[in-house]
Every structure is written in C-alpha cells, then in structure tokens.
Amino acid sequence: MSDFGLIINGxxxxxxxxFDVINPAxxxxxxTCPLAEASHLDQAVEAAREAFTHWSxxxxxxxxxxxxxxxDLIEQHGGELAGMVTEEQGKPLQGFAGLGAQxxxxxxxxxxHATAELELPVKIAQDDENHRVExxxxxxxxxxxxxxxxxxxxxxxxxxxxxxxxxxxxxxxxSPYTPLSTLRFVELANxxxxxxxxxxxxxxxxxxxxxxxxxxxxxxxFTGSTATGKKIMQSAAxxxxxxxxxxxxxxxxxxxxxxxxxxxxxxxxxxxxxxxGQTCAALKRLYVHESIYEEMCSALKAIAENLTVGxxxxxxVDFGPVQNAPQLEKVKALAADARAQGARFLTxxxxxxxxxxxxxxxxxxxxxxxxxxxxxxxxxxxxxIIKYSDIDEVIERANNNPSGLGGSVWSSDLEQASQLANRLxxxxxxxxxxxxxxxxxxxxxxxxxxxxxxxSTEGLEEYTSIQSVFIPKS
Numbered sequence: 022m023s024d025f026g027l028i029i030n031g032x033x034x035x036x037x038x039x040f041d042v043i044n045p046a047x048x049x050x051x052x053t054c055p056l057a058e059a060s061h062l063d064q065a066v067e068a069a070r071e072a073f074t075h076w077s078x079x080x081x082x083x084x085x086x087x088x089x090x091x092x093d094l095i096e097q098h099g100g101e102l103a104g105m106v107t108e109e110q111g112k113p114l115q116g117f118a119g120l121g122a123q124x125x126x127x128x129x130x131x132x133x134h135a136t137a138e139l140e141l142p143v144k145i146a147q148d149d150e151n152h153r154v155e156x157x158x159x160x161x162x163x164x165x166x167x168x169x170x171x172x173x174x175x176x177x178x179x180x181x182x183x184x185x186x187x188x189x190x191x192x193x194x195x196s197p198y199t200p201l202s203t204l205r206f207v208e209l210a211n212x213x214x215x216x217x218x219x220x221x222x223x224x225x226x227x228x229x230x231x232x233x234x235x236x237x238x239x240x241x242x243f244t245g246s247t248a249t250g251k252k253i254m255q256s257a258a259x260x261x262x263x264x265x266x267x268x269x270x271x272x273x274x275x276x277x278x279x280x281x282x283x284x285x286x287x288x289x290x291x292x293x294x295x296x297x298g299q300t301c302a303a304l305k306r307l308y309v310h311e312s313i314y315e316e317m318c319s320a321l322k323a324i325a326e327n328l329t330v331g332x333x334x335x336x337x338v339d340f341g342p343v344q345n346a347p348q349l350e351k352v353k354a355l356a357a358d359a360r361a362q363g364a365r366f367l368t369x370x371x372x373x374x375x376x377x378x379x380x381x382x383x384x385x386x387x388x389x390x391x392x393x394x395x396x397x398x399x400x401x402x403x404x405x406i407i408k409y410s411d412i413d414e415v416i417e418r419a420n421n422n423p424s425g426l427g428g429s430v431w432s433s434d435l436e437q438a439s440q441l442a443n444r445l446x447x448x449x450x451x452x453x454x455x456x457x458x459x460x461x462x463x464x465x466x467x468x469x470x471x472x473x474x475x476x477s478t479e480g481l482e483e484y485t486s487i488q489s490v491f492i493p494k495s
Contacts, residue, residue, distance in 0.1 A: 031216030072217025092133030113333035160188030162239035265473035270426030352401035
C-alpha cells in the first residue's frame with residue numbers, strides 16, 4: 022500500500038503520528054495512516070474557505086466537467102481502489118450477487134456521472150409589471166463530511182460529489198477503520214480540482230467533534246449511528262450548521278401470504294445480507310405470514326448453506342467478515358440473547374476458528390418483538406425471521422421502532438402492496454425488493470433515522486441556500 026499523507030490545499034501533508042489500518046479478514050496490518058491533529062483540521066478548513074471564494078463562482082459547466090473527469094479517474098483506477106476496499110473493509114471483490122468491492126467502485130463512478138448532470142436552475146416566483154422575482158440556489162460554503170466504514174468509498178462519493186458540484190468546498194474525515202480508499206480518491210480528485218476544494222484529514226474518533234463544532238464549517242453531512250447523530254446536532258449548534266444526517270436503520274420487510282416463496286427468497290436473502298448485513302438500508306427484520314413461514318425459513322436456509330464466508334481477496338468467496346472487533350462483539354451479543362430466549366437457529370450455530378472478525382451467515386427463527394435481535398439494528402450477517410398472522414398487526418409491529426429508514430412489502434398483488442407501503446413509517450419503501458437505491462431518487466430517513474435526503478435534485482439542494490432576488494421592472 023502507498024505511504025499516505027493528509028491532503029490539504031492540494032498538498033500531501035505528513036504528520037508526527039500515524040495509526041494502523043487492519044485487514045478484518047486476517048487481522049494483519051494493511052497500512053499506516055496520518056493521525057491529524059486539531060491544527061491540521063484548522064489548516065484544511067482555512068484552505069477550503071479560501072478555495073470557496075473562487076470555486077463558488079466557477080461556471081456550472083466547469084463544475085459539471087470536473088465531476089465527470091473525477092468519475093473517469095475513479096474508473097481508470099478501479100482495480101486499485103477495489104483492492105483497497107476489500108483489504109480495509111473486508112467485502113469480497115466480486116461477492117454474492119456481484120455486490121462486492123467492484124460493485125462499490127462501479128457505483129461510485131455511476132453516482133459521479135449522474136450527479137454531474139444534475140442542475141439547479143433559477144426559478145421564477147413572480148414576473149409581472151412590477152417585479153421579476155428569481156429564486157437562486159447558492160452554495161453554503163465549507164462542507165464537513167464524516168463517513169462510516171461499511172461502504173467507505175461509495176459514501177464518500179455521496180457526500181463529496183454533490184457538495185463540489187453545487188459550488189461548495191469540502192473537508193472529509195473517513196472512518197479510522199477504512200481510510201485508505203478515501204485517501205486515494207481525494208488524491209485522484211485533486212488532479213482535477215483546484216487546490217483547497219477537496220481536503221482530507223484522517224484520525225481517530227476524537228477528530229469528529231472538532232469538525233462538528235468548528236466555526237469555519239458551514240454544513241455537516243454524516244452517515245452513521247443515531248447516537249452519534251444526536252451528538253452532532255448538539256455540537257453543530259454553535260454556528261447553526263446545516264445538517265444532513267443519514268442514521269441507523271432497522272428496516273422491516275413484510276411478506277404477504279400470496280407470494281411465490283421460491284421466486285423471492287434470493288432477493289430477500291441478498292437484500293438482508295448485502296455487505297454481510299453491514300448496510301444501513303439492508304432488510305433487518307423479516308416478517309413472514311404464518312401460512313408460508315416454514316417454507317420461507319427452508320428456502321433461506323438452503324441459500325445460506327451453499328455460500329462461502331472468507332477472505333474477500335480469495336476466489337469464490339461470497340461474503341467477508343464483520344469489519345471490526347467491536348461490531349463483531351455486538352453481533353455476538355445479539356445472537357446470544359436470542360439463543361437465551363429460545364430462538365431456533367436455522368444456520369450459524371457455531372463461530373469459525375482462526376483469525377479474522379468472522380461471523381457465519383445466521384438465520385434465526387421463532388423470535389419476536391421484544392428480543393434484542395428484532396428491536397435493535399444488528400449491522401451484521403444475522404437475520405431474524407418473525408411469524409405474523411394479521412396484516413394490520415404486522416404493520417403496527419413494523420412501525421413500532423424508533424428507526425425509519427426503509428421498509429418493504431413482498432406480494433404478488435402490487436395494488437395491495439402499494440397501499441400497505443403507504444402505511445409504513447419510513448423514508449423509502451420497496452415492493453418486492455429492498456435496499457435498491459439509485460442516484461435519481463431521493464433517499465433519507467424519518468424518526469431517528471435522521472433527516473435531509475441524499476441523491477437526485479432534492480439531495481443537491483441540501484448543499485445550497487435559497488436567495489430571493491427582487492428585480493424591479495422600472
């Protein structure tokens with residue numbers, strides 16, 4: 022791996038101290054990364070503020086062109102970046118259903134190109150004999166981005182690209198577990214962007230609060246836990262920062278009795294175990310009607326038993342490890358609690374030996390609301406399968422959770438499914454699918470899953486303010 026430095030004002034900056042990045046599949050050292058201090062953050066913010074003066078006035082066409090060029094560079098270095106993602110995050114290069122590191126790189130390229138084509142045209146609020154009133158979208162200033170470890174490069178793209186596309190400048194802090202692909206992305210992007218437009222500081226968790234409280238940062242975009250999101254809200258109050266918070270999810274999927282179990286089982290499995298379940302919008306609570314409950318359990322078990330968990334750099338591996346030791350311990354604790362409550366483990370009875378933060382693909386039947394595995398977000402390769410009998414009751418149970426990111430209804434009756442979707446309390450509802458997001462559709466949560474949206478024109482607007490301009494006719 023490369024010898025990384027911070028990128029501030031277009032320059033590589035060395036630090037006095039560094040920290041280790043560990044491969045979660047082997048627990049071996051992948052690389053060391055620069056440990057930024059408060060002074061480095063101050064330098065990065067200052068560089069971004071100076072660059073904003075110019076970048077905010079650059080033409081829309083120039084910013085669009087720069088965004089497309091960044092996408093092209095990511096694609097050109099796709100193999101290198103995919104390898105970094107696998108080594109630091111753990112997901113296989115290809116993986117089950119093709120949803121591994123190469124998919125993450127492809128998604129990053131696609132999102133860059135799609136965001137480049139978004140526009141925020143001037144809107145006319147009034148045009149009469151007295152006034153023409155224009156509503157103009159203006160960039161906010163310096164955006165602070167704090168990204169998680171589950172999709173390190175893709176989520177960095179989701180934060181950074183709309184910010185710079187709309188005329189802002191950025192200071193990004195990736196997770197200390199997975200900083201490598203983001204560091205390399207920022208290096209590449211700085212071949213295109215003017216100095217100071219995109220800066221990166223890497224470090225431990227104590228760097229985040231310094232960012233969220235920094236008076237020189239005008240907006241924070243954060244993807245991560247609800248607990249941290251609440252702390253960010255408090256910290257950001259000092260200068261009334263704008264916020265986009267995409268927080269935890271405990272998505273419910275409801276399977277109606279009219280489905281063909283065999284035809285939907287693979288889709289359910291893929292959307293529950295994508296990235297070993299370490300995806301905010303993954304299906305995390307599966308409610309299945311009692312008439313098809315055992316059939317669904319058997320179908321999902323058959324899929325799990327034919328898949329391989331291992332080192333993502335090896336051929337034929339479908340799923341990688343849990344990304345870090347603390348998260349692995351949480352998944353273990355939720356599994357142990359379910360077992361203590363008499364749950365039936367269809368798969369995943371024993372933990373593997375050897376190095377790596379591995380947890381088996383685990384399907385847990387005969388659990389219900391009140392069990393920690395159902396009530397809490399596991400963020401790992403474990404799925405509770407919950408029996409229900411009444412549709413009104415199961416809608417109430419699905420909604421009886423503080424999270425509200427996504428949900429799904431699985432049925433052969435699309436009209437009925439659509440009606441039920443309207444009753445789910447979440448930001449996105451899929452019918453006969455789950456966790457499928459795309460750059461032209463806004464994505465965000467309700468309740469304690471955060472606020473604000475990403476993607477599409479609505480997501481781009483989050484990085485701007487409205488200026489009303491009154492132009493007299495005489």
